[in-house]
Amino acid sequence: MKRVQISPSILGVKKEDLIITCDKLLSSGASLIHFDVMDGEFVSNISFVDGEIDVLSNHVNESILDVHLMCSDLDKYIPLYMKENVKYITFHYEAENEEKLIKHASLVRSNNILPGIVINPSTDVESILHLLKHFSIVLVMSVVPGKGGQSFIPSALDKIEKLVSFKKENNLNFVIEVDGGINSETALLCKEKGVDILVAGSYILKSEDYKERIDSLL
Numbered sequence: 001m002k003r004v005q006i007s008p009s010i011l012g013v014k015k016e017d018l019i020i021t022c023d024k025l026l027s028s029g030a031s032l033i034h035f036d037v038m039d040g041e042f043v044s045n046i047s048f049v050d051g052e053i054d055v056l057s058n059h060v061n062e063s064i065l066d067v068h069l070m071c072s073d074l075d076k077y078i079p080l081y082m083k084e085n086v087k088y089i090t091f092h093y094e095a096e097n098e099e100k101l102i103k104h105a106s107l108v109r110s111n112n113i114l115p116g117i118v119i120n121p122s123t124d125v126e127s128i129l130h131l132l133k134h135f136s137i138v139l140v141m142s143v144v145p146g147k148g149g150q151s152f153i154p155s156a157l158d159k160i161e162k163l164v165s166f167k168k169e170n171n172l173n174f175v176i177e178v179d180g181g182i183n184s185e186t187a188l189l190c191k192e193k194g195v196d197i198l199v200a201g202s203y204i205l206k207s208e209d210y211k212e213r214i215d216s217l218l
Helices: 015-027 052-057 074-080 098-110 129-134 155-169 184-193 210-217
Strands: 005-008 033-039 065-070 086-092 114-119 137-141 175-179 197-200
Touching: 005 033, 005 210, 015 033, 015 052, 015 210, 033 052, 052 065, 065 074, 065 197, 074 086, 074 098, 086 098, 086 137, 098 114, 098 129, 114 129, 129 155, 137 155, 155 175, 155 184, 184 197, 184 210, 197 210
Parallel strands: 005 197, 033 065, 065 086, 086 114, 114 137, 137 175, 175 197
Antiparallel strands: none
């Protein structure tokens, strides 16, 4: 079984605590920092729309920020998060029509950031297969987007398996990420299906030992 990357979600971390939290996560073995942006429209909650991305992009020295836009107005939000040290910007298939999604992917890539597409639990993976040549990462939501602490939805496993097969059959190189309800048990199930990146929020952040929790996912 291949080794995965861990991208801890810092959803709920206060602006003044971002740097110390991220430093602690990275020193504990995290490969990326997952940055959940919520606009209050695509999802009901609001998060990380107050310049928090600048705090981190000005602090870290590598491209390790993994920005997940849960937003309806991508024309507005994508440019706000095309910052130095952002590696991925992912946005939802459900947010825009396909023509605009492709246009957004091209814009992100032209700024030396890797574009990604996200699918909700209610969206069949077959809906996006024809779009994947435009994207470098696919994020499979294993919970309903909008809040942390939810339970893993098992249908995500079939989606990961289908994406792995499609990638091999079509000689594509996108990476596969899964987000929601990740713990040591669900991480193992995802790794068995061939996932590349695991996003874990409360499982890591609510622990007193970040390294122990991250190690348990690897």
